[in-house]
Each structure stands twice: as C-alpha cells, then as structure tokens.
Amino acid sequence: MGRGAVSVSVSDQLIAVLPRMRRFARGLTGSAVEADDLVQAACERALSRAHQFQEGTRFDSWMFRIVQTIWIDQLRARDTRREEEEAEGERVGTDEPRRRVEARLALQEVRTALSTLPPEQRAALLLVTVDGLSYKEAAEVAEVPVGTIMSRLARARIALQARLDAGGGLLRSVDNAKAE
Amino acid sequence: MQRPSDERLIAYLDNEVEESERVEITAWLERDAELRERAARLSESAALLRSAFDETLHEPLPERLVAAARGQTAEVVDLAAARQRRWTRHFGDRRWWIGVPVAASLLGLFVGTGVGYFAANQPGLGGSQTVANANVGAGNWLDNIAGYHKLFVAAGSGNAGLVDIPAGDNGDGTHKVAQKLPSDIHLPNLKPWGLSFQGARLLFIEGQPATQLFYTTDNKALGPLTLVIGNSSKGDLAPTFDHRDDVNLLYWRHHGHAYALVGTANIGYLWNLANDIAYQLDAI
Numbered sequence: 022m023g024r025g026a027v028s029v030s031v032s033d034q035l036i037a038v039l040p041r042m043r044r045f046a047r048g049l050t051g052s053a054v055e056a057d058d059l060v061q062a063a064c065e066r067a068l069s070r071a072h073q074f075q076e077g078t079r080f081d082s083w084m085f086r087i088v089q090t091i092w093i094d095q096l097r098a099r100d101t102r103r104e105e106e107e108a109e110g111e112r113v114g115t116d117e118p119r120r121r122v123e124a125r126l127a128l129q130e131v132r133t134a135l136s137t138l139p140p141e142q143r144a145a146l147l148l149v150t151v152d153g154l155s156y157k158e159a160a161e162v163a164e165v166p167v168g169t170i171m172s173r174l175a176r177a178r179i180a181l182q183a184r185l186d187a188g189g190g191l192l193r194s195v196d197n198a199k200a201e
Numbered sequence: 202m203q204r205p206s207d208e209r210l211i212a213y214l215d216n217e218v219e220e221s222e223r224v225e226i227t228a229w230l231e232r233d234a235e236l237r238e239r240a241a242r243l244s245e246s247a248a249l250l251r252s253a254f255d256e257t258l259h260e261p262l263p264e265r266l267v268a269a270a271r272g273q274t275a276e277v278v279d280l281a282a283a284r285q286r287r288w289t290r291h292f293g294d295r296r297w298w299i300g301v302p303v304a305a306s307l308l309g310l311f312v313g314t315g316v317g318y319f320a321a322n323q324p325g326l327g328g329s330q331t332v333a334n335a336n337v338g339a340g341n342w343l344d345n346i347a348g349y350h351k352l353f354v355a356a357g358s359g360n361a362g363l364v365d366i367p368a369g370d371n372g373d374g375t376h377k378v379a380q381k382l383p384s385d386i387h388l389p390n391l392k393p394w395g396l397s398f399q400g401a402r403l404l405f406i407e408g409q410p411a412t413q414l415f416y417t418t419d420n421k422a423l424g425p426l427t428l429v430i431g432n433s434s435k436g437d438l439a440p441t442f443d444h445r446d447d448v449n450l451l452y453w454r455h456h457g458h459a460y461a462l463v464g465t466a467n468i469g470y471l472w473n474l475a476n477d478i479a480y481q482l483d484a485i
Contacts, residue, residue, distance in 0.1 A: 039266055047257050060269075061265060151251050153422055171208060
C-alpha cells in the first residue's frame with residue numbers, strides 16, 4: 022500500500038476519533054484552547070508517521086498515545102500555566118435557571134479536581150473512567166503494565182473523591198437545588 | 202476473603218475482576234453497609250467525571266482540526282482568535298446547551314444518595330433476605346426481560362427483527378415509542394450516558410402494557426442495556442436488585458408505573474442510571 026493511500030485512511034479514522042481526542046486532551050490540559058492545539062499537533066504527527074501505525078491494532082489507542090506523548094513533552098518543555106479564562110463568571114450572570122448554573126458549576130468543580138491530580142493519574146482516569154477503555158487497553162496507551170494502571174487509577178479515584186468531599190461544593194449545589 | 206481494598210473495589214466497579222472475585226466482592230457488599238456506601242460514592246464520582254467532559258463530544262468540530270486531520274495546511278493558531286471563536290460558540294450555538302441538562306440530571310444522583318437500593322433494605326433483614334422477599338411474584342417477568350435482553354445482545358443491535366419498533370434512521374423510532382408509553386411518562390434521555398437507542402419491544406407485565414427499550418454503548422463498563430417502563434396496579438416498591446446468571450436487574454414501582462433496568466453493568470452503575478431516570482421521570 023502506498024503512502025498516499027495510507028494517509029487517506031488515517032485521515033478518515035482521525036476525523037472519526039476527533040471528538041474523543043478532544044475530550045481526552047481537554048481533561049489532560051484543563052483548557053479548551055490548549056486541548057485543540059494538542060489535538061491538532063497529534064493529527065499532524067499521526068499523518069507524518071502514518072506508516073508507523075500497525076494494521077490490526079486499535080487506531081484510537083494509537084491516537085491517545087500520541088496525544089499523551091505530545092502533552093508530556095509539552096509539560097517537560099515548559100512551565101504549564103493554566104488559562105482559567107473560559108468566561109465562566111460572565112455566563113453565571115445570565116438568566117439561566119439557577120439549578121442549571123449550579124449543576125454546571127458542580128461539573129466545573131469536578132474538572133478542577135481532576136486538574137489537581139498528577140498527570141499520569143489524570144491520564145489513567147480519563148482513559149478508563151471517561152473513555153471506557155479496559156485496563157489492558159489503557160496500559161497499552163500509557164505503555165505501562167496493567168498493574169500500574171490499576172494502582173494509578175485507584176489513587177486517582179480516591180484522590181478525586183477526597184477532593185470532592187473536601188470541596189463540598191457539590192453538596193451545596195444539591196442543597197440549593199432542593200431548596201429551590 | 203478479606204474485606205476488599207479500595208483498589209479491588211474500584212476494579213470491581215470497572216468490571217475488571219475475575220468472576221470468582223466478583224462473587225466474593227458482591228457478597229461483601231451485601232453484608233457491609235460501609236462498603237456499599239463507599240462503592241456508591243465511587244460510582245457517583247465516576248459518573249460525574251464522565252458527565253463533566255461529555256459536552257466536548259457534542260460540540261461542533263473546529264474547522265482547523267478537521268483540516269489538520271485531512272492533512273491540509275493548518276492555520277497558525279491565534280490564541281486570542283481561538284478564545285473569541287469559543288466565546289461566540291457558547292452563545293451562538295444551541296448545542297452548547299446539550300451539556301446543561303446532563304449536568305442538571307446528574308444532580309439527581311445526589312438527591313438520591315443514601316436512600317438507594319442498599320439503604321432500601323429493611324432494617325433487621327439481611328440484604329439477601331430482602332432480595333428474596335421482593336422476588337416473590339416478580340420472577341417470571343424478570344426472567345422474561347432478562348432473557349430477551351440476552352437474546353437481543355447475542356443477535357446484535359442490527360437485528361431489527363427482535364424489536365417491534367426499530368430505532369429508525371431519523372430518530373422516528375423514539376417518537377413511536379413515546380406514543381406507546383403511559384401518557385404521563387416521557388422517554389428519558391440516556392444519551393448523556395453514551396447510550397444509543399436501538400429499538401423497543403412491546404409486552405405485557407402482570408397484565409399491564411409495558412415497553413422494553415434496548416440501548417447499546419461503546420462504554421465497556423456499562424455495556425448494552427435494557428430499560429422497561431410500564432403500568433402497574435401494585436403499590437410502590439423500593440429499587441430492588443436481582444440477577445439472572447450474568448445479567449443484573451434493578452427494578453422498582455412508583456405511582457402506578459413499573460420500571461426495570463437490565464444489563465451486565467455492576468450494581469453501582471445501574472443504581473446511578475436508575476437515579477438519573479427517576480430524576481427525569483420523578484419515578485422513585
């Protein structure tokens with residue numbers, strides 16, 4: 022198969038997996054803009070290295086691995102500075118029903134809690150809990166043993182739970198919703 | 202077996218333990234209230250996490266990413282412009298609001314915390330006793346829907362011959378299903394869970410019309426799912442867990458309607474789904 026034919030196939034598969042790549046990248050970076058930059062870089066790398074993709078293996082896992090690799094490279098290359106812009110505060114000022122605002126803030130609290138986890142735990146959580154990969158598949162993406170994924174995931178889930186419990190914001194939101 | 206550690210409990214919730222360990226942990230959950238609470242909270246936080254990122258899947262794809270995937274020359278990323286585009290999209294594209302009902306519906310998970318299936322077990326009775334009592338009279342129709350669920354899964358979602366109302370290409374199947382449901386019930390939205398409606402079967406449960414809805418998903422931890430909604434002349438019944446071979450069931454009755462969830466997902470997952478459905482339908 023020629024290089025061009027491979028690239029066409031990879032492009033089709035890339036477009037199909039773009040939404041999940043964006044979700045994964047957004048979880049890793051904590052920023053919508055950085056996430057799309059990361060996904061774009063991953064697409065470009067995948068196309069330039071399409072010949073390295075092994076037929077018969079999972080394309081989505083290959084792409085998750087590329088996204089994660091680029092992200093880790095970026096973390097090592099520069100100080101990560103999170104952009105907390107997102108205009109959340111301004112949206113809260115709309116006439117959006119109060120319960121919806123509170124629910125959205127609760128979900129924002131979850132995203133914030135995720136962003137405080139170590140990078141490798143964050144990745145494990147996103148791959149397994151959010152994207153539904155098996156432990157074995159996530160281990161292949163992260164290029165670590167299954168046992169390592171299992172322990173990273175457990176630490177991440179426990180830490181996330183602790184952060185949510187400590188924050189208490191979710192429960193406040195629920196109380197407010199019930200009061201309404 | 203020792204009390205399962207958090208790591209083993211999480212692996213159990215993720216369907217990543219061997220069958221023998223699954224049975225042992227299930228037994229622990231039935232007799233250990235603290236462990237049940239722990240499992241429920243872990244399931245809730247996992248469901249919240251999924252929901253926190255679900256809106257990304259429904260957003261329109263940025264043109265620059267589609268272009269990049271096609272190998273076309275990518276634009277130079279202008280961060281300010283990107284922010285502006287995103288700002289415009291929040292207000293200019295109604296699809297942003299898809300994430301809002303997801304979040305709103307998830308609040309139901311918390312409203313129900315502590316009053317769920319596990320807490321529904323009556324004081325003084327062990328969990329297994331309660332389940333056994335609740336099964337009296339319910340066995341036949343549970344057998345029926347569990348069996349049909351397995352049949353549907355084995356046949357594959359593309360086998361329209363097993364359903365009375367196929368999903369249809371344009372979503373018209375959901376409209377037909379909605380017409381078959383009790384007049385005071387609407388079709389719950391399970392898309393936020395990644396569940397895709399495949400079709401519905403019409404049946405009678407204890408002499409009352411009911412609808413069995415089939416869903417599939419790419420989420421392996423959840424797996425194919427059946428939701429049954431029907432009328433019932435019996436009194437309310439707290440959410441009750443049961444199983445048939447490798448198929449789990451959670452069923453309840455509320456205000457003249459009967460509900461059941463069937464699937465291979467673990468108890469925590471089914472419980473979270475039931476809470477969401479109950480929240481949407483005010484069914485528990």
